[in-house]
Amino acid sequence: MPIRIPFKVRSPFLSLIANGCTRAFSGRRYAGEEAGIALDWVRKFESRKLGREDVHLEFTRSSGPGGQNVNKVNTKVVIRCPLDSTPWIPVWCRENLRTLPAYVPSSRSIMVTSTRFRSQAQNVEDGLRKLHDTILSCIRGFIVNEPTEEQRQHVRNLEKKGKAKMRIEKERRGNVKSLRSRVRFDD
Template structure:
């Protein structure tokens, strides 16, 4: 009986993140992610330009496995007979206050289904592949895409030349309308003063 219990007990392996900050990068051994600018919110185009620069750098990098926590369990996905024998399901947990996640992106991340408020972490799973390693990479790719989307959501765009010209036209039209109204009021006043002179 003891042997049977030990064989049916689920096995759980955990890898925990190790993060070191150096200069303008988050270092994890040989891998490095660009350190995001310290911007709680994006309030103008200048701040958005800094954010865009970081996003472009981040897009070209992969999130190292060592920056997040992984647990593994038996998968109910594809894999044939291996499904109930091998821990191929990968579950990723990442604290939302990780130093490599931009401050301005965190409020958007909190609104996603992947956010767990009780632990303040991003939780992602994958059972798409038959191997544990592929599911790990799938989780990391999901996290990467999620952070890019959240970081891009609050960008403030500079108005295009067409939009700027449209605004200028509206301003000119408004000024012209005001001049016309002013001229009409002057004509009315002249008419009234002339009318009183005739009655006198």
């Protein structure tokens, strides 16, 4: 099913999305108009709270210290978020999510575990928060913010200073090396 974009498509990236293409954009950075779309999605996703219905939950017994509670109660939560069948994750960011260490290729999902609390309900909330933060940090890492004119000017000034400093250092090293040359006596 093609995704409907309500504005005129100018970029080849956006036209691929508009035409329903699921081509891999591994490690693709988003800049310009694409970054704007990605930032809009990030802002919406920041305010969205993941619920139990958005993911697959599994419960097992935790390991480590904790006495009988650890041995008897399934408090550890394993959260799996399948990338291919999750409608709230856009097609354009799925390939970048596949670069995460939490991605499990065999199930094509992101897997997060939580054993922080003794309570199952608290571990579920903690795991959902971890998943939410993981997705946000991954997508933010691929968004390139355009520098302002002031930042560009600052970089140009730093480059000029660096070149001048390098030139002075090269001249100094050249003088030191020229002093090492053989001394000629004109007799």
